[in-house]
Amino acid sequence: MATGNGNRKSPSNAVKIILVIVAVVFLISWISKATTGMADSTWLNIRDGFLITFAAFLTLSIFSFLYNDNPFYKFAEHLYVGVSAAYWMCLGFWSIIVGNFVPHASKTLSTFFKVPFQEYSWFYYVAFAFGVILLMRLLPKAGWIARWPLAVIIGTTAGFNLSRYLHSDFMSQVGNTFQPLFVDWQGAGHFFSNLSLAADGQLVMSAGNWIVVVGVLCGLVYFFFSKEHKGMFGAASRLGIWILMITFGASFGYTVMGRISLLVGRITFLFDDWLSIL
Amino acid sequence: MLTNQDHSFSKSHPCHIIVIILSFVFSGFGASAQAEDTATVATYSSDISPAVDLPPITLLAVDTDNDNGGSITISWDDAGYSELPQFRGYEILRRSIQANAPVLVGTAPHGSSSLVDKSVSDDTTYVYYVAATVGEERFVSDSSSHVQSTWQIYNTTLTPLLIALIIVGGSVIFFIETAKRGRKLFLRKIAGLEAVNEAVGRATEMGRPILFVAGIADIDDVQTIAGLTILGRLGRTIAEYDTKITMPTRTSLVMTAGRETLREAYMAAGRPDAYSDDMVFYVSDEQFGFAAAVDGILVRDKPAACFYLGTFHAESLIMAETGNLIGAIQIAGTAQPAQLPFFVAACDYTLIGEELFAASAYLSEEPRQLGSLKGQDVGKAVAMMLILAGVLIMTLASMWELDTMNQLQQLMRDLFSLN
Amino acid sequence: MSVGLITSVVFIGGGVLWILVQSVKGRDVDRRWIFLFIGSTVALALLFHIRFGEKATPIVKAAFNQIENLPEGASVLIAFDYDPAMEPEVGPMADCFIRHTLARKHKLFLMTLWATGQALMTNTVEDVLKPEFPEAEYGTDYVNLGYKVGGFGVINVVLSDFRAMYPTDAHGTLLDSLPMFNKVRSLRDIDLIISIGGGTPGVKEWVLFAGNRGNIPIVGGTAAVVAPLLYPYYPRQLVGLLGGTKGAAEYESELTGNYDRFKDMDTPALRMMGPQTMAHVVVMAFIIIGNIAYFRSRKREGK
Amino acid sequence: MKRQIPMMILSTIGTIFVLAYFSPGLEELEKGGSIFFDVVACFAFFLGGSNLVRVHIQKIARHNPGWGYSIVTLFGFGLMLFIGLFKLGNPLGIAGAPTEPGSWFQIIFQYCVAPLSATMYSLLAFFVASASYRAFRAKNTEATILLVAAFIILLGRTQLGLVMTSWVPDWLSIAQIPNLAVFIMTSPNLAGQRAIMIGIALGVVSMSLRLILGIERSYLGSDS
Known part of the structure; x- marks a missing residue:
């Protein structure tokens, strides 16, 4: 089992040899990529060769996690965490602080960052002040004051989502379920004379609507907390959980295709962009 | 003067190309309006074409309903111009009552009878004209009455939503109050929550940590807050058992809120000394960077129990399968329908949708909190009754073509579509 | 039968058999074997360019027939409402639709409601339309209307008048000077709308704002995630629907099967479907084996 | 306080x-x-x-x-x-977008963050496979329903489903796997999704009210 990686002693010779081999392989790849590059200058070829090789190395390092945790995965993971954390911080700084706050706060700063000044807005100063208050967290004595911005955010979230969810998930979903139980009804005679199990037939389409209505009702019964699921109620709740299980199974099956596409994409990168064997 | 106004308007409207073209085509228009100074547009048009014998277009300009101001709705009654063979369309003109010359605010094609002008200012009073373009000639209506845009304090289309809010919210508050007075409540079991203590106990026995992930969304997501409220209860148990907890977070604000929550839990359990800020730490805002780090923690620290409670996306299965690999007890909960299948498949227990929001109330065992759950049930009962009524009406309407039935059907649709 | 296919089938068959034997013996197969197996399956299929003849499902066949049965010279509008992220899934559909309609000598109206769709539309015109149909003349056989802001509002306007929204085409030519627009005033003069896209505005908006109101047949092509939400519109409001890579692949195979000139065309969706199909078979095999193993073990415990 | x-x-x-x-x-x-x-x-x-x-x-x-x-x-x-x-290596200097094509920031993103992210994401293909081997076992009624639904949809997503049931006559076409898959997606699947969503809405309402009424407040820390 993969769990049984045991207590391997400090890096053995085998590990060192593997490290060396991997280094050599990727070095060769870099050189060959650099010499076969298509760019205008040698420097660009060397750079692009390195970048492609490095991306391939990172890709394989992550894949190696499937075998077991190992130094390559650890390296890739730690690099990923560091670089991506900084990536998001820089984006936050440039888009929010410089992009939104500065144009409403200071002409001098706007000129400095070369963003068009818009107009002074007290609101941005309040937000800025609360941001500073949040940083009080760093001071041991005044840490509690940092709860204020949190209270504002949680209050906003609670208040706004209350109405929004009630609108889009409650009202709309209830309203969407209003559908006739018989599709294209043209009288009982027509219904029975055209009876068939064809996928686009009246019977199957109507059965679909029945399933939706009964399914939603039973699904809701399953979620009842304060009533014991016994007798009729219990039966409905059981039907409800079955409907939920079909939902989960179907969604799972449907998603597989998308997930495989991702793998196809990575393998194509390795075979085509890196090894050029496709 | 007019061209200038036209131009400044054109910046804010998608039809600006048309406006510019038209302002060239009818460049005589500005000149004549200027020359006559006090004259309205109507006079100039009848100058050009007295030939067609049709009554002028009648129009109505009113403030757009249920909005935030800055918008006027103009509707008109075509007097037969659109039937003329050379009819090209309508032009909608606007004049602020201080100004003399009108500006073109938009055009409308054949068959249309209204237009929303969103380029108005709430401080100004306007009058509108509608002109029918026939060939090279324009037939301009009389001016509308004075109109000014304004914002409304209440959106009447949302009244059904307000009623729903009063019913659902009211019953939640009602049962919270009832519960305060000490009425006992029956609650069915939720397997995932029954297992919480077992999971914490097992981690204690094995001397291994507990991993808690409050989803990958920020603190402005209700699911994250639901995850944190559960952490508040769970934290007490963890503090009492004196088990180690690890909580990596995807955003800094969740880290801050998570620390507050956990500190409070340790305090409430009487173990403030055992709490340390290091239990909760920020990893990276990058979705899969965070997932990579959680996977690293899973295989290196080998937590005995894992909790995934909050908003999750594709990383759900990455974490849950790795957690399964190390043999941890896993309890997940999310309101992301798309991720529930993966948690159901890979975790021992899964809180499905609504159960996530109910969990902290369940765990608190506080009467007031539990009362709110009863209120939720009332909401479900209401939903079920509404669905039954709606389905009944739709079915009957589809089987018997009666006017009253159709009207009722339309009413139900309108009530729930909220627009 | 190619060497690649035989190798892959032997590999998959052998692998599944081995996992089956292990499972039946009651040994839990290490998940690393499963990882290796699914990874190699996809890699082999890619490496050997394995592809299967996709046979069109009724819903795709219906889309194909709709274009096939229009009279020569019919007006067809194709909306490119997608962005680069969705391109791998729906891009092949756009190529197919362009090929098919032009081969049938229909008149093509191209437009997009997505700012990001503009570049993709231009790419398709440059890479597929121009080189493969040098005889098609701009303004007579096809026109590029480009992008307009306004989402479904644009649909609303063009439903009654193209010129109100598009005084000119994407190149700044007045519509009146294009022969194609002699007879076409509004969407109601279009014989078929093909909407390709996976977001908002997309197929749903075309159905609601153009199809329903103008009574114009619509064929849709979407990313796989969105497709289930659109099934309810078929067959009344949507004449046909292509869902994800699979839908595109089915259309490609219809096209290559029915037209000699497309026998050797590039079929990216079919190429993607090779690894997809094999991976699906393997996943299904895993489910079956897992259950066989489970029932065996329960029987054993029963004794 | x-x-x-x-x-x-x-x-x-x-x-x-x-x-x-x-x-x-x-x-x-x-x-x-x-x-x-x-x-x-x-x-x-x-x-x-x-x-x-x-x-x-x-x-x-x-x-x-x-x-x-x-x-x-x-x-x-x-x-x-x-x-x-500091927007180092940005072709447009400080006025350029941080993700300007050709800037060092963008190059690192493209060759380090992007492949890492895509590869982490693609691990899902492997985990989907291992989960189907391990978790989809007919242990009880619920698990069996889950497994059958998943299996039918999987079949419907490949050519296999069509080939296997192409002999089924038209009057019984619901039994053809591709049609059955669509039926499952649009009927029971839809019903389940809706029930979950309505429940979620009520859960959010109730939790938001608990927050606003001050009944739920552990996230705000303690008094001392």
Whole structure:
């Protein structure tokens, strides 16, 4: 089992040899990529060769996690965490602080960052002040004051989502379920004379609507907390959980295709962009 | 003067190309309006074409309903111009009552009878004209009455939503109050929550940590807050058992809120000394960077129990399968329908949708909190009754073509579509 | 039968058999074997360019027939409402639709409601339309209307008048000077709308704002995630629907099967479907084996 | 006090926002709320970033297991932050977007962050396979239903389903796997999704009310 990686002693010779081999392989790849590059200058070829090789190395390092945790995965993971954390911080700084706050706060700063000044807005100063208050967290004595911005955010979230969810998930979903139980009804005679199990037939389409209505009702019964699921109620709740299980199974099956596409994409990168064997 | 106004308007409207073209085509228009100074547009048009014998277009300009101001709705009654063979369309003109010359605010094609002008200012009073373009000639209506845009304090289309809010919210508050007075409540079991203590106990026995992930969304997501409220209860148990907890977070604000929550839990359990800020730490805002780090923690620290409670996306299965690999007890909960299948498949227990929001109330065992759950049930009962009524009406309407039935059907649709 | 296919089938068959034997013996197969197996399956299929003849499902066949049965010279509008992220899934559909309609000598109206769709539309015109149909003349056989802001509002306007929204085409030519627009005033003069896209505005908006109101047949092509939400519109409001890579692949195979000139065309969706199909078979095999193993073990415990 | 003030802030703001949804005149509030959140979240980066740096420096100083990798994290973090904040190598200088094509920031993103992210994402293909082998076993009725539904949809997504059931006559076409798959997606699947969504809405309403009424307040820390 993969769990049984045991207590391997400090890096053995085998590990060192593997490290060396991997280094050599990727070095060769870099050189060959650099010499076969298509760019205008040698420097660009060397750079692009390195970048492609490095991306391939990172890709394989992550894949190696499937075998077991190992130094390559650890390296890739730690690099990923560091670089991506900084990536998001820089984006936050440039888009929010410089992009939104500065144009409403200071002409001098706007000129400095070369963003068009818009107009002074007290609101941005309040937000800025609360941001500073949040940083009080760093001071041991005044840490509690940092709860204020949190209270504002949680209050906003609670208040706004209350109405929004009630609108889009409650009202709309209830309203969407209003559908006739018989599709294209043209009288009982027509219904029975055209009876068939064809996928686009009246019977199957109507059965679909029945399933939706009964399914939603039973699904809701399953979620009842304060009533014991016994007798009729219990039966409905059981039907409800079955409907939920079909939902989960179907969604799972449907998603597989998308997930495989991702793998196809990575393998194509390795075979085509890196090894050029496709 | 007019061209200038036209131009400044054109910046804010998608039809600006048309406006510019038209302002060239009818460049005589500005000149004549200027020359006559006090004259309205109507006079100039009848100058050009007295030939067609049709009554002028009648129009109505009113403030757009249920909005935030800055918008006027103009509707008109075509007097037969659109039937003329050379009819090209309508032009909608606007004049602020201080100004003399009108500006073109938009055009409308054949068959249309209204237009929303969103380029108005709430401080100004306007009058509108509608002109029918026939060939090279324009037939301009009389001016509308004075109109000014304004914002409304209440959106009447949302009244059904307000009623729903009063019913659902009211019953939640009602049962919270009832519960305060000490009425006992029956609650069915939720397997995932029954297992919480077992999971914490097992981690204690094995001397291994507990991993808690409050989803990958920020603190402005209700699911994250639901995850944190559960952490508040769970934290007490963890503090009492004196088990180690690890909580990596995807955003800094969740880290801050998570620390507050956990500190409070340790305090409430009487173990403030055992709490340390290091239990909760920020990893990276990058979705899969965070997932990579959680996977690293899973295989290196080998937590005995894992909790995934909050908003999750594709990383759900990455974490849950790795957690399964190390043999941890896993309890997940999310309101992301798309991720529930993966948690159901890979975790021992899964809180499905609504159960996530109910969990902290369940765990608190506080009467007031539990009362709110009863209120939720009332909401479900209401939903079920509404669905039954709606389905009944739709079915009957589809089987018997009666006017009253159709009207009722339309009413139900309108009530729930909220627009 | 190619060497690649035989190798892959032997590999998959052998692998599944081995996992089956292990499972039946009651040994839990290490998940690393499963990882290796699914990874190699996809890699082999890619490496050997394995592809299967996709046979069109009724819903795709219906889309194909709709274009096939229009009279020569019919007006067809194709909306490119997608962005680069969705391109791998729906891009092949756009190529197919362009090929098919032009081969049938229909008149093509191209437009997009997505700012990001503009570049993709231009790419398709440059890479597929121009080189493969040098005889098609701009303004007579096809026109590029480009992008307009306004989402479904644009649909609303063009439903009654193209010129109100598009005084000119994407190149700044007045519509009146294009022969194609002699007879076409509004969407109601279009014989078929093909909407390709996976977001908002997309197929749903075309159905609601153009199809329903103008009574114009619509064929849709979407990313796989969105497709289930659109099934309810078929067959009344949507004449046909292509869902994800699979839908595109089915259309490609219809096209290559029915037209000699497309026998050797590039079929990216079919190429993607090779690894997809094999991976699906393997996943299904895993489910079956897992259950066989489970029932065996329960029987054993029963004794 | 330490708890009452934030409690009051939360209740007041929460109530205002519940009502603001119904008032077109208060639309601006919602925009204000998200601007506020964005700005505060930017400040929170200081807390998160400084904590990240502190944790890893500690690991290195104490020679914790794997401390060498902490150097990698700090190196990556420092390098990216330096390049990003000073827009090094940006063809348009300070006026350019941080992700300007050709800028160093964008190159690192493209050849380091993007492949890492895509590869992590693609691990799902493997985990989907292992989950189907292990978890889809007919242990009870619920599990059997889940497994059958998944299996039919999987079949319907490949050519196999069509080939297997193409002999089924048209009057029974619902039994053809592709049609059956569509039927499952549009009927029971839809019903389940809806029931879940309606439940979620009620859960959110109830939890938001508990927050606004001040019954649920563990996230605000303690009094002392």
